[in-house]
Amino acid sequence: MTSRHALVARLDNAGDVLLSGPAVRAVAADAAKVTLLVGPAGRAAGELLPGVTEVVVFDAPWSGYTPPPVSSVAVMGLVEHLARLELDEAVVLTSFHQSPLPLALLLRMAGVPRIGAISVDYPGSLVDVRHQVPDGLHEVERALSLVGALGYRLPAGDDGRLALRRPLPGWRPFSDPYVVVHPGASVPARAWEPARCAALVDALAEGGWKVAVTGAAAETSLTARVAGPPRAGVVDLGGRTDLAGLAAVLSGATAVVCGNTGPAHLAAAVGTPVVSLFAPVVASSQWAPWGVPVALLGDQSISCAGCRARTCPVPGHPCLSVVTVDAVLDALTHLSRPRPARPRGDDRPVLEQAGAP
Secondary structure: OOOOEEEEEEOOOHHHHHHOHHHHHHHHOOOOEEEEEEOHHHHHHHHOOOOOOEEEEOOOOOOOOOOOOOOHHHHHHHHHHHHHHOOOEEEEOOOOOOOOHHHHHHHHHOOOOOEEEEOOOOOOOOOOEEEOOOOOOOHHHHHHHHHHHOOOOOOOOOOOOOOOOOOOOOOOOOOOOEEEEEOOOOOHHHOOOHHHHHHHHHHHHHOOOEEEEOOOHHHHHHHHHHHOOOEOOEEEOOOOOOHHHHHHHHHOOOEEEEEOOHHHHHHHHOOOOEEEEOOOOOOHHHHOOOOOOEEEEOOOOOOOOOOOOOOOOOOOOHHHHOOOHHHHHHHHHHHOOOOOOOOOOOOOOOOOOOOOO
16 A cells, blocks of 8 residues: 555535445555545545545535535635645546536646546646546446546455445344335436335235335425335334435345435445336436346336436326336345344344334
8 A cells, every 4th residue: 555645536416426435445445545525415425435534525516406606715715625635646536427627627726746537528737647438337337447547446355346334323123124115316307206106115015014214304205105104014214314324224124116316326335136216317327226136127218318307307207107016016026135144242223113223
């Protein structure tokens, strides 16, 4: 390991940061210190990534669904903070539709001597290693390709799957095997209809499955609707877990049903199979859950695939409305795995009724 202090930047949502995890580990295998630069939505995910020494948060005006206005105070504050870190190198990770150049400019202003990025646009003097990749690479492969061009490789024994720091919080909603249904998504175009999610929960409960319905604090109305009235075997965890707590819930599940959203990648990071209700607003080849068994549902060949819409403009949301409850049940039957045995001597509680983690 060298004495190098490297910065890895991924200014996106939690799922995007989780997908950067293998690339971060590759950098950490050779650098003495790795600072991760994320947006506010990616902070919790960044803090869960192995190999990260420090997390720096910057709300970039060129990134995210609700970017802030440009503030010279905020921008110069970031430049000054990065300069104090005395970085030797920076890697700017982006998706295929994003430009690394705004951040590369700030990194250069902070005195970072070597910057690597994937850039279609001419970078001038902003980027030292301008890497090129073919279209359609999965986000994990795209990031690994870039750090590889900078000389970083995963260490021996690292299989390149997603991973989280351990231990996770030691609680689960049921002692028996259970399924997680996560009905929300970062944008409406990626979510299955709530009524279908509720019908799925009803069908699972009637079939004898234990079900945990999960969601963020802003999604409690949605999770309450999907979970339905209080009943044995169904628990509404909406707003009751932070990201690490959600990871613990997902790690104990036999499978997770969700759209193309952060919890799909969180499930992959704890090794849980995913029934992916994948709206092809972006390509599944680039964004499907990585490194775990996946049942990909949704019309991936629909004529409007790749539209990148946040709200579906087509009446009926046909790419996902084609998915039936029976199709999800069938996928679960094929994907579900037994819940891993708890390690000997692990006396952490397993809760029959969910409580605050």
